[in-house]
Amino acid sequence: MSKSKSVFVCANCGAHYSRWQGICSECGEAATISEVLESAATNAGSQAVQRALSGFAGQSGSGIQNLGTVDLSEKPRLSTGYSEFDRVLGGGIVRGSVVLIGGNPGAGKSTLLLQTVGILSERNRVLYVTGEESLNQVALRAQRLKINAQNISIAAETSIDNICSMACTAKPEVLIVDSIQVMHVQGIESAPGSVSQVREGAAALTQFAKRTGIAVFMVGHVTKDGTLAGPKILEHCVDCSVILECGTDVRYRTLRCQKNRFGAVNEIGVFAMTDAGLREVKNPSAIFLSRQDTVAAGSLAMVTWEGTRPLLVELQGLVDVSLYSNPRRLTIGTDQNRLSMLLSVLHRHADFSLADQDVFVNVVGGVKVEDTSSDVPLCLALLSSFLNKPIDKGTIAFGEIGLTGEIRPVPYGQERILEAVKQGFLRVIVPYDNAPRRTLTGVEVVPVRRVTELMQLI
Numbered sequence: 001m002s003k004s005k006s007v008f009v010c011a012n013c014g015a016h017y018s019r020w021q022g023i024c025s026e027c028g029e030a031a032t033i034s035e036v037l038e039s040a041a042t043n044a045g046s047q048a049v050q051r052a053l054s055g056f057a058g059q060s061g062s063g064i065q066n067l068g069t070v071d072l073s074e075k076p077r078l079s080t081g082y083s084e085f086d087r088v089l090g091g092g093i094v095r096g097s098v099v100l101i102g103g104n105p106g107a108g109k110s111t112l113l114l115q116t117v118g119i120l121s122e123r124n125r126v127l128y129v130t131g132e133e134s135l136n137q138v139a140l141r142a143q144r145l146k147i148n149a150q151n152i153s154i155a156a157e158t159s160i161d162n163i164c165s166m167a168c169t170a171k172p173e174v175l176i177v178d179s180i181q182v183m184h185v186q187g188i189e190s191a192p193g194s195v196s197q198v199r200e201g202a203a204a205l206t207q208f209a210k211r212t213g214i215a216v217f218m219v220g221h222v223t224k225d226g227t228l229a230g231p232k233i234l235e236h237c238v239d240c241s242v243i244l245e246c247g248t249d250v251r252y253r254t255l256r257c258q259k260n261r262f263g264a265v266n267e268i269g270v271f272a273m274t275d276a277g278l279r280e281v282k283n284p285s286a287i288f289l290s291r292q293d294t295v296a297a298g299s300l301a302m303v304t305w306e307g308t309r310p311l312l313v314e315l316q317g318l319v320d321v322s323l324y325s326n327p328r329r330l331t332i333g334t335d336q337n338r339l340s341m342l343l344s345v346l347h348r349h350a351d352f353s354l355a356d357q358d359v360f361v362n363v364v365g366g367v368k369v370e371d372t373s374s375d376v377p378l379c380l381a382l383l384s385s386f387l388n389k390p391i392d393k394g395t396i397a398f399g400e401i402g403l404t405g406e407i408r409p410v411p412y413g414q415e416r417i418l419e420a421v422k423q424g425f426l427r428v429i430v431p432y433d434n435a436p437r438r439t440l441t442g443v444e445v446v447p448v449r450r451v452t453e454l455m456q457l458i
């Protein structure tokens with residue numbers, strides 16, 4: 001008989017160790033490592049699915065098939081009813097897929113899923129399982145949000161075994177589990193929310209979705225630093241992981257895709273939280289741009305690229321004399337290391353030094369810009385702030401800056417320019433290689449090749 005082995009697992013990131021240690025070397029959290037009996041945990045989740053599936057007629061492992069003859073007659077994707085949500089998922093809900101929705105408490109995960117279920121239930125069978133709220137609470141919210149609750153099946157349940165067997169009976173097309181952290185799998189000793197419970201629960205639901213073709217949405221909590229709580233394996237086993245974020249403007253929520261097996265990642269959808277629930281924002285560029293009429297030094301609009309579409313945001317830079325021997329470099333919404341790099345490029349190639357100045361950069365509206373096309377607007381905003389010369393309102397910019405001081409083209413240059421024109425901008429500063437071959441009417445395109453030219457522009 002094999003001896004039951006114990007491992008030490010970090011409750012924050014799920015890293016395994018052979019002996020106990022005080023601080024997790026993977027994630028740096030203290031006192032999160034505890035002993036877990038390995039044999040007790042293995043396979044409890046898949047046994048749960050096996051037990052449930054024994055009552056689900058006609059479903060079993062598919063055996064060996066020819067890829068060309070796999071049945072595709074069923075419509076592969078369902079629409080959530082929100083084009084923003086559909087786009088984040090890569091064009092709708094894929095049958096048999098598992099989607100993890102993370103977010104801070106109060107971000108609106110339960111609201112979003114309840115509203116989605118309300119629309120979906122008009123055409124498809126849905127089952128909403130709530131482990132956090134009572135049936136009364138959900139019903140009250142549905143009533144207040146004026147959701148058509150006629151066709152929504154709902155259950156208050158925290159056992160994965162029961163959820164799987166209920167789903168086998170009800171045969172929904174979409175199953176919602178709110179949330180994975182309160183669920184438990186029969187046969188595992190540890191408390192709900194612990195690493196082994198979350199891991200086995202998620203694995204069981206994933207296996208269940210694949211075997212039955214039911215699309216499963218799981219709600220996941222996030223830790224204080226904004227990453228999904230529970231083991232990393234949670235993100236590995238799901239098909240799609242999205243985060244509902246609340247930026248600095250509490251009215252707006254952005255739905256951001258971090259992993260997607262069926263579409264582009266980094267896709268965002270924007271929602272507004274109103275007293276009647278979440279409402280989608282079809283033209284997010286308009287809300288992230290400042291509505292002020294006066295022009296101030298240090299502010300500039302830029303075109304970034306999010307997933308499959310351009311997004312216009314306002315970038316602000318502030319340069320001020322430093323009172324410390326170590327001047328501060330602080331960014332909100334962009335990469336801090338990239339700012340240091342750009343300051344060096346400006347110094348070395350444009351003879352422009354900010355060594356005795358504090359430098360702050362902020363992306364308005366709580367948007368996170370990971371695109372390198374923010375380099376040119378960022379430098380322009382800093383120059384504008386330092387020289388105290390405002391850039392006029394109709395100007396927008398994008399472009400990457402290389403270490404030798406050259407301005408490099410970015411992908412989708414044409415689309416970015418067209419989006420800027422659509423939003424009414426009159427002057428677009430672009431990398432030389434992104435400039436359109438033919439002249440565009442109604443907009444002045446200013447191609448730039450080197451950082452020194454940025455100085456002349458201001």
Ligand code: TYD
Pocket residue numbers: 103104105106107108109110111112141145273274275276277278
């Ligand atoms: P909820 O979906 O319960 O959040 P989560 O499940 O992510 O924890 O959302 C609750 C928040 O949304 C709460 O802060 C209040 C706000 N809200 C509104 O502003 N309007 C509404 O109509 C609803 C339902 C919620």
Ligand code: MG
Pocket residue numbers: 109110111132178
């Ligand atoms: Mg909730």
